[in-house]
Amino acid sequence: MKRFLHIIGLSVLVAHSMVYTCTLRDGISGDLPTGSSQPFAINFAPDSSLLVTGNDGSDDASTFAVIGTAPFTGQSYGLSGGMGPFSAAFSPDGSYYVAGNQATGDITVFQVDGVTLTNAQRHTIPSSPRAMAYAPDGSFFATASFSSNDITLHALIDDELFTSPSYALPGGSTQPLSIAISPDGSLVATANFASGNVTIAPVVSGALGDRTSYPMPGGASGASGVAFSPDGSFLAVSNLGSNTITIFTVTDGTLTNGIAYPLAGGYLAPNSVAFNSDGSYVIVSTIGGTHGVVVLEMDSSGVLSNEVGYPLPGGSSNPQQVAFAPDNSVVATANFDTADVTFFPTSNCSIPTPPAGSSETSSESETVDSSALRLHGSVCGIFLR
Numbered sequence: 001m002k003r004f005l006h007i008i009g010l011s012v013l014v015a016h017s018m019v020y021t022c023t024l025r026d027g028i029s030g031d032l033p034t035g036s037s038q039p040f041a042i043n044f045a046p047d048s049s050l051l052v053t054g055n056d057g058s059d060d061a062s063t064f065a066v067i068g069t070a071p072f073t074g075q076s077y078g079l080s081g082g083m084g085p086f087s088a089a090f091s092p093d094g095s096y097y098v099a100g101n102q103a104t105g106d107i108t109v110f111q112v113d114g115v116t117l118t119n120a121q122r123h124t125i126p127s128s129p130r131a132m133a134y135a136p137d138g139s140f141f142a143t144a145s146f147s148s149n150d151i152t153l154h155a156l157i158d159d160e161l162f163t164s165p166s167y168a169l170p171g172g173s174t175q176p177l178s179i180a181i182s183p184d185g186s187l188v189a190t191a192n193f194a195s196g197n198v199t200i201a202p203v204v205s206g207a208l209g210d211r212t213s214y215p216m217p218g219g220a221s222g223a224s225g226v227a228f229s230p231d232g233s234f235l236a237v238s239n240l241g242s243n244t245i246t247i248f249t250v251t252d253g254t255l256t257n258g259i260a261y262p263l264a265g266g267y268l269a270p271n272s273v274a275f276n277s278d279g280s281y282v283i284v285s286t287i288g289g290t291h292g293v294v295v296l297e298m299d300s301s302g303v304l305s306n307e308v309g310y311p312l313p314g315g316s317s318n319p320q321q322v323a324f325a326p327d328n329s330v331v332a333t334a335n336f337d338t339a340d341v342t343f344f345p346t347s348n349c350s351i352p353t354p355p356a357g358s359s360e361t362s363s364e365s366e367t368v369d370s371s372a373l374r375l376h377g378s379v380c381g382i383f384l385r
Helices: 002-008 012-019
Strands: 028-031 039-044 050-055 060-067 070-078 085-090 096-101 106-113 116-124 131-134 141-145 150-157 160-168 176-181 187-192 197-204 212-215 223-228 234-239 244-251 254-262 267-275 281-289 292-298 304-311 319-324 330-335 340-347
Touching: 028 070, 039 096, 039 330, 039 340, 050 085, 050 096, 050 330, 060 085, 060 116, 070 116, 070 340, 085 131, 096 131, 141 176, 187 234, 197 223, 197 234, 197 254, 212 254, 223 267, 234 267, 244 267, 244 281, 267 292, 267 319, 281 319, 292 319, 292 330
Parallel strands: 039 085, 039 319, 131 176, 176 223
Antiparallel strands: 028 340, 039 050, 050 060, 060 070, 085 096, 096 106, 106 116, 131 141, 141 150, 150 160, 176 187, 187 197, 187 223, 197 212, 223 234, 234 244, 244 254, 267 281, 281 292, 292 304, 319 330, 330 340
């Protein structure tokens, strides 16, 4: 197969559509540490070796060491008085883990030391955070407030937090449940649950520009999750109220060509959405019908196909946020009702890059050993006033 693809000159994308079918193996659930409950937020460290959940029921964050493709329960860390960690994010260099505490209207910043969270510092911010995302270059992170319908930008520079004023969503856009930042850091997007639309805004010199909201096509409702594709060309939105995933094309800071794709096979109420690292697959967690995850292939035009659902293992239920490990070796969900996380080991969920100097396209994709990865990236500070 490798020689054939090389001779006829097929592109990597075509090879992917023929060979690289992303599949998940049976899920493995791991309990939260004793005393922790109702996990909601879920995030992998940039090197895929650590997973952390934000737990609404116990107001703490729990760590899991990722060894191979299995979760090993670590310990839980209090939020220095913060409550309701519905959102969180790692800085791209892996040095910080930030929890957004909706109930107390603040954030807790941890330093990360291997698989340990240390030096928790709690900071008051202008609006109560429901959603959070870090810019890929580490220069800032953004929060969205479900209660005040606005967005705030923040920067961590030498352990000091700088925060912007809050920027209101356009009139009629309400209850943002999730937020995403484009790969180049130039755009911020929110999925607005009550209004059933998505808001997008440019980031200019550390400030948020004019915000524009776009309706969901085809009567889709209950926008709950949002994610940019890794190349920034598309925006995916999960619509909890209408059992659909919407894909928009992103062109010069605007959204066009929104298409809604209904879920099938008994998997209902898509709650959270994520891309794999090369944008060839979209995954959602589902909290209606069969509780689990659904994987869909996405082609270079943003068209979704080949939907496959995977149920949570017996005893686990109500998956909230879903995450692809950065090395694509595993998919994880935070299961609110059962105080556990589920790991789905993956096969062929990314297009392998040929070795330097190689002219052939590999026909196989191996699971990456997380111990071979290294942290990279740096925090490029912008001062927000």
